[in-house]
Amino acid sequence: MLGIVIGVMAIASLGMTGVALEQQATSNLENLANEVSVSPGEDIETDGITAEQVATIRDVAPAATVIPQKSNATELAARNGAEANVQVTGVTNPAPLYDIASGDDPTRLQTGALISASTAEQLGLQLGDPVEYDGQIYRIRGFIAAESGFGPSGGGELVLPESALSDQEYYNSVTVIAADGEASTATANAIEAEFNDADDEILTATSFASVQENISSFTDTLELALLGIGSISLFVASVAILNVMLMSTIERRGEIGVLRAVGVRRGEVLRMILTEAAFLGAVGGLVGSVGSLVVGLALFQVLTGDATLALEWSSSRYLLYGMLFALIASVLSGIYPAWTAANESPVDTLRG
């Protein structure tokens, strides 16, 4: 019985772990899937992406939003003496790039600044407070919410009008926002085809959709590996169940002999043992599934922060698989001992 429960738990829990890991890995990327990040390639002659190249990108992807960015780093000091290193980004259209926690979400940033909410808190800055960069004062118009997924995170971020970094001639990166994941992959390919050839890599275009594909293929591999481990548990559990059935039949050899002696037919003995095996399998499967559900709920809570996802079909189906396995394996394991017991001569079994 314990063997069955452990087998079911191994299979169902591993299956659910795979689903939980995949969901955790992909959920962060979903909203980034339509973005293409363009950065200078190895063979670029200039010290960044030129305005002409940005124009060419616009031509290559006419339907997409093209957002060139200049970046730098600086140290901000607050009146209370606190200091923070921030990454400075000069961009005209920051709205599609940042989630704004409070304040403005400007599509044309001509004056003013956006700053990471965490940095603002660290420095005690409010909306409308000034920050200084390169001798210029900018008033804070909005706070950037905590970043999710990729992009500059960890440190704070200061977003300024492009003019604030006008001493830099070239752009450090260009973000292209396409309609969807498929379009972003096509755009990334088109950009690379436009600028690069076999020998020279002028610009590197990475679509997050392809990153997501990579991750998804990785989690597929992971799931396969887990399934492999699950199969081993499956095998071990099957052997355990077979052992349980064999032992229980051997233990009850005398009883079976009595049944046969008093005229119980072979088929009836067979049916009795198989019914018992099925019952054992069903109960073991049920207990194992309940156990796995608890494990699954805990896993999803830890990995994705939402325990109820464990109840969705994509993961809860493993509970059903586990239960079906227990039932089928128990009945299959019951067949051999049942057959042997039913066909043994009652004289031999009564002798013990």
Add this chain to the structure above:
Amino acid sequence: MSVIRLTGVTKRYDTEAEIIEALKAVDFRAERGEMVVVTGPSGSGKSTMLNMIGLLDSPTEGTVHLDGRNVTDFTEDERTEERRSQLGFVFQDFHLLPMLTAVENVELPSMWDTDVDRRDRAVDLLRRVSLGDRLSHTPDELSGGQQQRVAIARALINEPDILLADEPTGNLDQATGETVLDEITRLKNEENIAVVAITHDEQLVGYADRVVRLVDGVVQE
């Protein structure tokens, strides 16, 4: 007409070392309403003979007639059917199923039949062996004598013609043994069945209508 008849029955067992002849040209019969006790020392072939009479085993030579029919060459399935309808067994160790209650143990041989009277008959039989107040007790809640009476009731559930008893008093004290034997004798007369018992126990001989002595596989009546 004898309800069971063995004619010239020989049983040989081939072991690797030697051939053992457990029964040698045994003739035996039992009539309805008769209690035949088979005695003999250990290894005399008593159990082998009971297996022949009980259709649990088939002879190497000779014939077995049940109720006038030659059942010698019956297949295992046919013998199972005969055991089910014609024979009742009582064993030395009672052999009750520990998980089942007294009444369920009695019903056991007919558990797979769709006979609606089964339960009523089981209860009636238990009442007749004075266990009407122990119907839902499991074997471990019953004394040895009570367990053997449950086994007797079980042997009679299918209204057999022959009751076969293998050392029925072997695990019981003298007084309990007597009660059980009284019970068997009474039921034998009420049901008009043949009782064949094998035993070492001289006490059983006193209840016998006829005694058959078996020595080295040979009958010495």
